[in-house]
C-alpha cells in the first residue's frame with residue numbers, strides 16, 4: 001500500500017482528478033486518473049471493467065450520477081493508502097487519445113476572433129456577419145483526424161490561390177496556423193428528434209480538453225466560399241490527453257459577456273456556463289499569447305443546445321470546439337493569423353521573426369482555471385510539431 005504525495009502547488013490536486021487513457025511499456029491502454037505527478041490505474045483501483053478499456057466512452061455513457069459517484073469514491077480512496085500496483089509515475093506513461101470521437105463540430109464563439117478574422121478574410125464587408133449575434137456559428141469537422149497531444153503534424157498540401165493569381169496551384173500550405181480552443185466532450189447524447197436545453201448541459205457534457213484546430217489559411221481562404229472550412233482544417237486537430245471533469249470547474253463558472261440582442265428562447269438558460277479558463281500558447285518554447293476563455297460570447301451550453309435544436313442526435317464522444325479563443329488585446333489572440341495580422345506584423349520567437357508555422361516548429365497550448373479555496377486546476381497541454389509536407393509521386 002502507498003499514500004500519494006501531492007505537491008501543495010500541484011495543478012492536479014484532489015479537486016481536479018482529470019481522466020485519461022494511458023499505457024506503460026508492454027501494457028494495453030486503459031483509463032487512469034491524474035493525481036499530482038501520479039497516474040492512478042482505475043481498473044486496478046476500482047476493479048471495474050469499464051476502466052480496463054482503451055477509451056473513456058463506456059464510462060462517459062454511464063451518466064452524470066455515476067460520474068459523481070466515481071469521483072467521490074476516487075477522492076475518498078486517494079486521500080488514504082491505495083495499492084502500490086495501481087500507481088504509475090506520470091513520466092513513465094504514454095498517453096493516448098482519451099475518447100473515440102463521434103461527431104466533431106467547431107464553433108466561432110469569440111467576438112474578438114470573429115471580428116479580427118472577418119477583417120482579414122473579408123476586408124470589404126462588415127467583420128461580423130448578420131447572424132453572428134443570433135446563433136453560435138459552427139462547421140462540421142473531421143472526427144477521424146482528431147489526434148492526441150504529441151502527435152506530429154505533417155504540413156498539409158492543397159489548392160491555394162492568392163488574390164493576384166489567375167488560377168490556383170497545388171502544393172504545401174505556406175500559411176499554416178494554430179487555433180487555441182477548448183473542446184467539450186459529450187458523455188450522454190440525445191436521440192434524434194429531441195433537443196438539449198442550455199440548463200441540461202451538465203447532464204450531457206462529461207468534461208473539457210484543450211484543442212488546437214490546426215488551420216492552413218491559404219487553403220481555407222480559397223475553398224471556404226460558400227460552404228465553410230473543409231480541407232484547410234480537416235488534416236489534423238489535436239487535443240490534450242486529460243479530460244477535466246465538468247464537476248472540477250465549479251469555481252471557474254462565470255457569466256458570459258452581456259448578449260445583446262437577447263438570444264432566442266431556446267438559447268437562454270438560468271445557469272452560468274462561461275468559464276474563467278486562462279490559456280497560454282508557447283511557440284518554440286516562448287509564450288506568445290495568453291487567450292482568456294472567460295471573454296467568449298457564446299457558452300458551451302448554448303453550442304450544445306444549438307446543435308440539437310433541430311432534432312439532430314448527440315452521441316457519446318461528440319466533441320465541440322469552442323472556436324479560437326481571443327481577447328481584445330494583441331497578446332490575447334489565439335491564432336497566429338491574428339497575432340501577426342495576416343503575416344504583416346511578424347512576431348519575434350526565440351530570436352527569429354515568424355508569421356506562420358515553419359517545418360520543425362513546435363506549439364504547446366496549456367490552460368488553468370480557478371479551483372476551490374484559491375487553488376488552481378490544470379488542463380495539462382496540447383503539443384504538436386510540424387513535419388515537412390509529403391509530396392506525391
Ligand SMILES: O=C(O)/C=C/C(=O)CC(=O)CC(=O)O
Nearest residue numbers: 107108117118121179323324
Ligand atoms: O471567418 C472565417 O471565414 C473563418 C474563420 C475561421 O477559421 C474560424 C474557425 O475555425 C472557428 C474558430 O476557431 O473560431
Ligand SMILES: [Ca+2]
Nearest residue numbers: 179213323324
Ligand atoms: Ca477553429
Ligand SMILES: [Mg+2]
Nearest residue numbers: 213233236237
Ligand atoms: Mg482542424
